[in-house]
Amino acid sequence: xxxxxxxxxxxxxxxxxxxxxxxxxxxxxxxxxxxxxxxxxxxxxxxxxxxxxxxxxxxxxxxxxxxxxxxxxxxxxxxxxxxxxxxxxxxxxxxxxxxxxxxxxxxxxxxxxxxxxxxxxxxxxxxxxxxxxxxxxxxxxxxxxxxxxxxxxxxxxxxxxxxxxxxxxxxxxxxxxxxxxxxxxxxxxxxxxxxxxxxxxxxxxxxxxxxxxxxxxxxxxxxxxxxxxxxxxxxxxxxxxxxxxxxxxxxxxxxxxxxxxxxxxxxxxxxxxxxxxxxxxxxxxxxxxxxxxxxxxxxxxxxxxxxxxxxxxxxxxxxxxxxxxxxxxxxxxxxxxxxxxxxxxxxxxxxxxxxxxxxxxxxxxxxxxxxxxxxxxxxxxxxxxxxxxx
Numbered sequence: 001x002x003x004x005x006x007x008x009x010x011x012x013x014x015x016x017x018x019x020x021x022x023x024x025x026x027x028x029x030x031x032x033x034x035x036x037x038x039x040x041x042x043x044x045x046x047x048x049x050x051x052x053x054x055x056x057x058x059x060x061x062x063x064x065x066x067x068x069x070x071x072x073x074x075x076x077x078x079x080x081x082x083x084x085x086x087x088x089x090x091x092x093x094x095x096x097x098x099x100x101x102x103x104x105x106x107x108x109x110x111x112x113x114x115x116x117x118x119x120x121x122x123x124x125x126x127x128x129x130x131x132x133x134x135x136x137x138x139x140x141x142x143x144x145x146x147x148x149x150x151x152x153x154x155x156x157x158x159x160x161x162x163x164x165x166x167x168x169x170x171x172x173x174x175x176x177x178x179x180x181x182x183x184x185x186x187x188x189x190x191x192x193x194x195x196x197x198x199x200x201x202x203x204x205x206x207x208x209x210x211x212x213x214x215x216x217x218x219x220x221x222x223x224x225x226x227x228x229x230x231x232x233x234x235x236x237x238x239x240x241x242x243x244x245x246x247x248x249x250x251x252x253x254x255x256x257x258x259x260x261x262x263x264x265x266x267x268x269x270x271x272x273x274x275x276x277x278x279x280x281x282x283x284x285x286x287x288x289x290x291x292x293x294x295x296x297x298x299x300x301x302x303x304x305x306x307x308x309x310x311x312x313x314x315x316x317x318x319x320x321x322x323x324x325x326x327x328x329x330x331x332x333x334x335x336x337x338x339x340x341x342x343x344x345x346x347x348x349x350x351x352x353x354x355x356x357x358x359x360x361x362x363x364x365x366x367x368x369x370x371x372x373x374x375x376x377x378x379x380x381x382x383x384x385x386x387x388x389x390x
Contacts, residue, residue: 001072003036004065007208010311018065021125023206024307031205031308033248034065034212038255047258050223055079057113057216063252064117065212071124073148075106077116078216082224085374087341088354092361096371098230100221101344102378107141107168109347109378110217114210114241115141118202121209123149130154131199133186135238135299136165137378142202143172154199156186162299164382182294184305204239205308211245218249221373222259230264231370234356236349236377237268237277237323238303240312247315264373266321268312269356271296274304275325277312282323286310297328297386298348300377322365326355332386334358339380348386350376 007016009025009032016022016032025032041062053059057078066072081101089097102110115138122130131154132142139155146153153174157166158181169176179186187203194201205211222229229250235243243266253259270278273295280288290305306312316323326334335351338344346354353374360366380387 001061001069002065002067003038003041003062004034004067005037006035007032008035019125021122021127021200022208023201031211031311032208034208036063036252038252042256047223047227047256057116057213057220060216060219064216065209066117066120066124068124071120073116073120073123073145075112075116075144075148077105077112077213079220080104082221082373083342083344085342088338091341092358092368094368094372096369098371098373099338099342099344100217100373100375102217103345103347103350103376103380107137107144108382109137109141110214110242110375111137111141112144113213113216114138115145115202115213117213118142118207118209119145119149119151122200122202123151127200128152129197129199130202131156131190131194132202133157133183133190135183135302136161136382137300138204139174140165140168140172143169143174147173154190154193156190156193158182158186162383162385164384183303184290204241204306205244205311211241211248214242214245215249215252217242217375218246219253221246222250222253227259229259229262230373232267232366232372233264233375234267234269234353234372235375236298236301236352237270237312238300239306240268240277240308242375242377243268243315244308244311247319263319266315266319267356267360268316268321268323269352270323270325271298271301271331271352272325272327274302276304276306277309278323278325280309281313281316286313288313298331298352300347300349301352322360324356324359326352326359330355335380335386338374338376344376345380346376347378347380347383349378350374
């Protein structure tokens with residue numbers, strides 16, 4: 001099922017056995033990434049064969065890490081719609097504007113992709129209990145796939161997490177601990193408990209396989225655009241796994257000969273109240289200094305420090321992209337415009353991409369004639385607390 005060969009540190013290049021449980025690199029504590037025999041994939045797999053496969057993310061199983069098909073925990077994740085946003089495009093005079101709607105994944109967000117693969121691979125390697133720190137959507141996704149796999153799930157969330165996220169995890173059978181602080185504080189608590197109890201942590205980029213699920217967004221975009229990638233991708237960035245994953249997918253597809261070298265400019269969008277990547281990018285830094293007093297109504301963007309910061313910054317620079325911070329007012333107003341004009345009930349993070357696009361159009365960084373994809377990373381149904389403020 002898989003052409004997985006080994007794991008490789010994203011910073012120092014150290015190799016690890018892919019069939020042993022691995023978190024971060026033992027030498028530099030940075031993320032490790034899955035590698036595949038892409039030459040063998042190219043010789044044995046024709047992209048045209050995708051036409052006969054199931055419309056979910058497992059259609060790309062050769063470049064996913066699950067060796068035994070029976071271990072793949074499926075709830076219908078992936079192959080989400082790529083919508084031509086004609087009415088929204090008309091207001092911006094952009095005839096080639098698209099929305100990739102991740103809110104239609106099983107647990108209501110793009111997190112389903114990464115946690116489906118992470119839990120499946122953990123199950124395959126013998127894990128019985130898993131733990132995650134999360135501001136909401138990742139916890140719900142982990143809880144769902146852990147339930148599917150028969151695993152015990154432990155969730156650490158900020159105590160001010162909106163109730164829909166809390167109740168979702170509880171309904172899915174997870175044990176939830178509320179923490180006084182931000183997701184970084186939850187991360188410390190989760191790591192501490194994991195070490196004490198022997199739980200396996202599936203934190204963002206602190207295990208190798210969530211990014212593999214997220215990269216399928218890149219494969220889907222290429223396939224849905226008939227193997228011609230868009231000019232610009234605008235993506236809301238907290239932990240950054242999706243941004244990093246898509247760039248990894250483009251690299252793999254280029255090596256497979258499925259796409260040419262014309263890759264999109266990648267745009268990272270953050271909230272003004274928590275914008276460590278934006279600040280680091282424009283300062284020319286390789287790593288992002290943690291953001292103090294992080295605050296935003298877009299819970300998925302309230303990530304003051306990310307272990308994959310250097311990978312995100314690398315993607316932005318390699319793609320000739322940029323990073324934009326938008327206000328809470330701007331992103332919520334854009335969330336409403338996206339929803340009312342296109343019928344896609346966007347989450348606040350999805351609204352942030354439209355707010356960023358409007359800024360980039362004003363700055364003439366994006367041309368109205370370019371083909372642009374906005375990522376709506378989740379359903380707006382989980383954010384009644386944001387809508388009540390309007």
